[in-house]
Amino acid sequence: xxxxxxxxxxxxxxxxxxxxxxxxxxxxxxxxxxxxxxxxxxxxxxxxxxxxxxxxxxxxxxxxxxxxxxxxxxxxxxxxxxxxxxxxxxxxxxxxxxxxxxxxxxxxxxxxxxxxxxxxxxxxxx
Amino acid sequence: xxxxxxxxxxxxxxxxxxxxxxxxxxxxxxxxxxxxxxxxxxxxxxxxxxxxxxxxxxxxxxxxxxxxxxxxxxxxxxxxxxxxxxxxxxxxxxxxxxxxxxxxxxxxxxxxxxxxxxxxxxxxxxxxxxx
Numbered sequence: 404x405x406x407x408x409x410x411x412x413x414x415x416x417x418x419x420x421x422x423x424x425x426x427x428x429x430x431x432x433x434x435x436x437x438x439x440x441x442x443x444x445x446x447x448x449x450x451x452x453x454x455x456x457x458x459x460x461x462x463x464x465x466x467x468x469x470x471x472x473x474x475x476x477x478x479x480x481x482x483x484x485x486x487x488x489x490x491x492x493x494x495x496x497x498x499x500x501x502x503x504x505x506x507x508x509x510x511x512x513x514x515x516x517x518x519x520x521x522x523x524x525x526x527x528x529x
Numbered sequence: 530x531x532x533x534x535x536x537x538x539x540x541x542x543x544x545x546x547x548x549x550x551x552x553x554x555x556x557x558x559x560x561x562x563x564x565x566x567x568x569x570x571x572x573x574x575x576x577x578x579x580x581x582x583x584x585x586x587x588x589x590x591x592x593x594x595x596x597x598x599x600x601x602x603x604x605x606x607x608x609x610x611x612x613x614x615x616x617x618x619x620x621x622x623x624x625x626x627x628x629x630x631x632x633x634x635x636x637x638x639x640x641x642x643x644x645x646x647x648x649x650x651x652x653x654x655x656x657x658x659x660x
Contacts, residue, residue: 405540405541405542405548406541408533409531410531410532410533411530411531411532412530412531412532412533413532413533413535413538414532414533414534414535415535415536416534416536417536420532426549426560427549427550427551427552428552430549430558430560430563430564431562431563431564431565431656432558432563434562434609434610434656434657435610436608436609436610436657447608448606448608448609448610448657448658450559450562450563450656451558451562468551468555468556468558469556471552471553478612478654479612480612480613480614480623480624480625481624481625482624482625482626482628483624483626491622491624491636491638491644492624493622494612511638511642511643511644512642512643519625519628521610521611521612521625522610522612523610523612523654523656527551527552527553528551528552528553528555528556528558529551529553529555529556
């Protein structure tokens with residue numbers, strides 16, 4: 404049987420102490436890595452992501468457990484995998500609903516582009 | 530108020546799965562998956578160094594705005610999530626490339642089109658599975 408510990412503070416023997424609200428509030432609630440060049444896009448690595456929805460230029464990242472409101476923080480950036488040439492791509496990320504993050508990747512010329520998407524979500528779960 | 534004094538947290542049912550109750554109480558999530566596995570704040574000097582970092586062993590200068598940062602403890606696969614960004618008062622930006630289990634590159638670019646590579650302080654936080 405799994406046990407439950409109810410505590411306010413975690414103390415390491417040498418590294419210091421941390422109140423457990425930092426564990427709950429400070430943990431990422433989702434992360435995902437996917438390539439918009441895949442058709443359909445799939446999560447190559449993820450946590451708390453149930454699926455990706457391809458809306459042509461826009462990819463919807465669907466969360467397994469929803470956030471408590473839409474005022475969470477999805478942090479994102481683009482990448483190019485093993486391509487060594489500069490990719491200089493932007494990823495626009497929008498906390499669309501409590502259960503969905505919308506993303507869109509652009510090139511330096513402000514055109515929709517493909518590439519690796521790196522997204523991390525912080526905030527409060529429902 | 531209670532305090533846990535311990536050097537290790539290990540799941541009872543599965544060693545790598547410690548469950549945390551969400552802020553709203555309606556869900557639980559896996560502690561290990563939510564923790565950042567590495568982060569760095571990089572000082573772009575002649576020889577780049579870390580201002581500060583966690584689980585990064587080294588930074589290598591590959592050229593203008595092109596830095597390889599190597600983990601101390603490697604990730605389990607190359608498809609982790611590590612969005613970088615730059616210290617900038619302009620529209621400069623950063624990308625990630627060459628993702629591998631032991632390292633990746635942070636690539637920094639100027640805000641002016643066509644966005645040439647630029648030496649600039651930058652940072653990144655890595656989420657994913659450790660090996």
